Amino acid sequence: MILLEGVTKQYGDAAPAVDNLTLEARTGEITVLVGPSGCGKTTSLRMINRMIEPTSGRILLDGKDTSQVPAAKLRRDIGYVIQHAGLFPHRTVLHNVMTVPRLNGWGRARAETRAREVLELVGLPGDFAARYPAQLSGGQQQRVGVARALASDPSVILMDEPFSAVDPIAREGLQDDLLRLQSELGTTIVLVTHDIDEAIKLGNRVAVLRQGGVLAQFSTPADLLAHPADDFVADFVGRDRGYRALSFQHADVPLHPEEPVAFGQPLGHREEPWLLAVDADSRPQGWIIPAEVGTGSIGPEHLHRAGTVAAEGGSLRSLLDAALSSPSGRGVVVRDGALVGTVRAQEVLTVIQNGSAPGAGDQHADTADR
Numbered sequence: 001m002i003l004l005e006g007v008t009k010q011y012g013d014a015a016p017a018v019d020n021l022t023l024e025a026r027t028g029e030i031t032v033l034v035g036p037s038g039c040g041k042t043t044s045l046r047m048i049n050r051m052i053e054p055t056s057g058r059i060l061l062d063g064k065d066t067s068q069v070p071a072a073k074l075r076r077d078i079g080y081v082i083q084h085a086g087l088f089p090h091r092t093v094l095h096n097v098m099t100v101p102r103l104n105g106w107g108r109a110r111a112e113t114r115a116r117e118v119l120e121l122v123g124l125p126g127d128f129a130a131r132y133p134a135q136l137s138g139g140q141q142q143r144v145g146v147a148r149a150l151a152s153d154p155s156v157i158l159m160d161e162p163f164s165a166v167d168p169i170a171r172e173g174l175q176d177d178l179l180r181l182q183s184e185l186g187t188t189i190v191l192v193t194h195d196i197d198e199a200i201k202l203g204n205r206v207a208v209l210r211q212g213g214v215l216a217q218f219s220t221p222a223d224l225l226a227h228p229a230d231d232f233v234a235d236f237v238g239r240d241r242g243y244r245a246l247s248f249q250h251a252d253v254p255l256h257p258e259e260p261v262a263f264g265q266p267l268g269h270r271e272e273p274w275l276l277a278v279d280a281d282s283r284p285q286g287w288i289i290p291a292e293v294g295t296g297s298i299g300p301e302h303l304h305r306a307g308t309v310a311a312e313g314g315s316l317r318s319l320l321d322a323a324l325s326s327p328s329g330r331g332v333v334v335r336d337g338a339l340v341g342t343v344r345a346q347e348v349l350t351v352i353q354n355g356s357a358p359g360a361g362d363q364h365a366d367t368a369d370r
């Protein structure tokens with residue numbers, strides 16, 4: 001557990017960059033610091049590993065005052081990931097990842113074994129090890145950055161805008177992988193972002209900071225969306241917060257049977273305007289318009305793939321999105337990837353309007369939303 005107790009940082013005579021911040025980042029959770037530019041997020045983060053020294057206040061790591069731990073040791077013990085990864089350009093991926101274990105005194109063989117292990121963990125196959133950072137995409141570089149932070153098996157990782165320099169699709173993949181890794185490894189993570197969507201997706205708890213490094217609200221994503229403390233927070237979490245809050249709400253929505261057609265097979269006689277094609281394992285492949293298929297087999301050229309798929313028991317947001325994004329208006333619901341039925345937007349809305357959805361929990365948004 002990381003505890004910031006009344007921490008203030010003042011650069012010279014300027015107004016405080018961080019003002020009397022008290023915050024607890026719980027063990028095994030992702031705590032996100034979010035807020036507008038210049039509100040003191042990076043300063044707060046860097047005070048945790050003593051890259052920046054607080055002007056006053058205390059920071060405790062598992063009960064121990066960090067000012068009593070040598071700064072160099074603290075920085076080696078705490079993983080750190082930054083925007084653009086900050087890799088050493090003249091070292092291979094493998095050697096970048098081996099750096100901290102080697103600094104921590106590990107032998108070469110052990111550090112290399114561990115480096116290969118964590119590279120695999122972040123989804124970079126073995127042949128990436130010998131490449132140089134310039135030979136990787138931005139998203140791959142960030143993965144190496146995460147692998148490097150994980151290499152010496154730290155109990156705490158600090159991440160400063162780790163995914164903001166990569167394109168939105170790569171960012172989603174990186175976020176999903178971070179959630180998976182964190183749930184597997186139980187690492188305590190403190191992450192800085194200016195992106196409220198990222199904060200809500202990744203954070204178990206989210207601290208919203210305002211100018212001057214003042215804590216505006218510290219709560220679960222669901223609570224921030226449902227009960228913003230003031231106008232600043234309400235404004236910051238944005239206009240879509242009612243919709244976003246559905247990510248945390250689950251309820252029974254009527255599931256309609258769907259009679260799919262087999263991908264790769266002739267269609268036979270069907271009259272409906274839209275039909276769902278599934279593979280041999282009942283996995284949805286896409287929607288088809290029977291008139292476009294004619295008498296031949298259903299092939300990839302006939303698929304209208306638009307539409308998200310919701311997991312059975314998924315959030316109201318995922319169910320509504322599946323229905324709204326489906327060309328047929330029927331939202332596809334799956335269990336372990338296989339079709340179980342479809343939902344209608346109107347019926348999801350009725351459930352929402354009747355308020356029969358249970359109250360917001362403090363869970364992450366479920367995977368169907370990601």
Ligand SMILES: Nc1ncnc2c1ncn2[C@@H]1O[C@H](COP(=O)(O)OP(=O)(O)OP(=O)(O)O)[C@@H](O)[C@H]1O
Nearest residue numbers: 011014017035036037038039040041042043044194
């Ligand atoms: N080394 C420094 N010397 C003087 N002022 C600084 C220094 N570092 C940061 N500041 C000031 O402290 C305030 C907080 O900066 P900080 O980088 O922590 O904010 P931030 O929320 O991370 O911003 P951003 O999202 O733009 O990165 C800003 O007003 C900044 O100008």
